[in-house]
Amino acid sequence: MNKVNPFKPNSPVSTGMFAGRMKEIVLLEKALFQTKNGLPCNILVTGERGIGKSSLMMILKDFASGYVETLEHGKFNFLTIGGMVSDKTDLVTLIRLIERNVQREIGKTDALRKYLSATWAFAKRIRIMDSGIEAEDAISDPDIIIDEFAYSLAQTCERISRPEKGEERKDGILFIIDEADNASDSLRIGYFFKVVTELLQQHGCHNIMFVVVGLPEIADKLLSSHESSLRIFNQVKITELSPSDRKRVVDLGLEEANRINEDKTKISEEAKSHISTLSEGYPHFIQQFSYSAFDFSSDGEISSDDVLDGAFDKGGAIDSIGARYYAADYHSKIKSDEYRQVLSIMAESMNSWIKKSEIREKFSGADQTLTDALAALTKRKIILKNSSARGEYRLQQRGFAIWIKLFGERRK
Incomplete structure (x- = not known):
């Protein structure tokens, strides 16, 4: 079924499709x-x-x-x-x-x-x-x-x-x-x-x-x-969109799709809720998850399975988001799985400050490896060190934390 996909993960949305x-x-x-x-x-x-x-x-x-x-x-x-x-x-x-x-x-x-x-x-x-x-x-x-x-x-x-x-x-x-x-x-x-x-x-x-x-x-x-x-x-x-605004973004996209496509598309409320949750209110993520779900749908209705398959399959929304924003920091700039484990632990706190002692409790490597990891990640500007409180660190962006959590969950 050939349809024009109305969602735009690679560019700003037009005024007519703006929500919130x-x-x-x-x-x-x-x-x-x-x-x-x-x-x-x-x-x-x-x-x-x-x-x-x-x-x-x-x-x-x-x-x-x-x-x-x-x-x-x-x-x-x-x-x-x-x-x-x-x-x-x-x-x-x-x-x-x-x-x-x-x-x-x-x-x-x-x-x-x-x-x-x-x-x-x-x-x-x-x-x-x-x-x-x-x-x-x-x-x-x-x-x-x-x-x-x-x-x-x-x-x-x-x-x-x-x-x-x-x-x-x-x-x-x-x-x-x-x-x-x-x-x-x-x-x-x-x-x-x-x-x-x-x-x-x-x-x-x-x-x-x-x-x-x-x-x-x-x-x-x-x-x-x-x-x-x-x-x-x-x-x-600028902060995350509210759940109602996230769903409005999806509705506006489908309204545009049904205006330009002969074959109409609808979406279940559960599917919209999945997009809302996965995106965490980031408009770009909403566009990407919606774009991938729209592509996976083949029967005129976007279901929860379409959203999840479009999100987690290889080459899907999560891979696209990572390639565009975070893959370089997570892969190219880091050669050690132990350093990536530090990021995964920090991602549980999103981009809030977390103490080194709290990271150590969950870290499987040696203390010196943890110290080296925090120093290297700080130097490469992948994480920030709190200048006002000793031994506290955080990820620079909440979106990076979301991507790490989703990426890690997919691997599991």
Whole structure:
């Protein structure tokens, strides 16, 4: 039976198939409203892998760009600029990325192209400096680069907020900087955002909103480069979906399937409950378990057996989740089964702190092996050591703990 599978484990879900997160959506909508009215509100969005950060950002983009009407404030019309950070992104690269995206989004008429070329002229001097070509006006000082960048950004926002020659008026500019946890120390990401936001205010620009997205460790990276950087953000911590929202995700997927497929598909309540339990509320996991169950179903109804076979069979949902997120940490970075046993013991506490003495009670190896394992796993950043309490450790992500438990249970 050939059917289009509506579930999307490899990409963010569209606005029409989004479920839950009402509290977060309302907060983001209010932040847009504040920024539109001259009270900029910057947001730091954190959450583990697979928790739904990217899907939530798609909702924010649709709201900000006016593609979708918001819950309480009608439609917005922000210039929306996205970008990602890698461990190789330095200050010059980040500014080039932003400049290029601004040019793409609004440099569509001759008048605006000329305006942007003049306003962002400083970027050409950075390019000269970065290429090694000597020039009298080349910029090399990071603080001067940031100052020029903030001024150009303020001027651009002023132009699109008060357009000329019949151009469309914008409410401001929204920047979404994703995967910010990848930022290298040399980028000084916290310092960058702290200084830029202060300079924008000095230039009288109050309609720019920054949304920085990443794994939970991004907060430490911001703090390490500027102790006051977290104060410029309202923090949104994305957590697991509730059981009712998990089931709603499944229902929305099947509604889409039945809209596009001639042969209809239904699901039992018990099967939905299995997907809810297995996923632990991680949206990516819900999509993957639902995708695999949909593929295993051959009679028009997804049963509990379809869910479990799709989850635990070789090449099924658990293998797919592991390959995408955790296999490298669990296999490639670890050559010892005893080290993996330490992870399995820690996974019973999910990502809560666990004492070394509690691990030792269940560990089958020697004390020295346990000490070596904890040191090696900490060095490789697979687990964290509690700096505030001696002899306590935890897994970095709850999702990793879930995968270890499910993987281990399948092996049993």
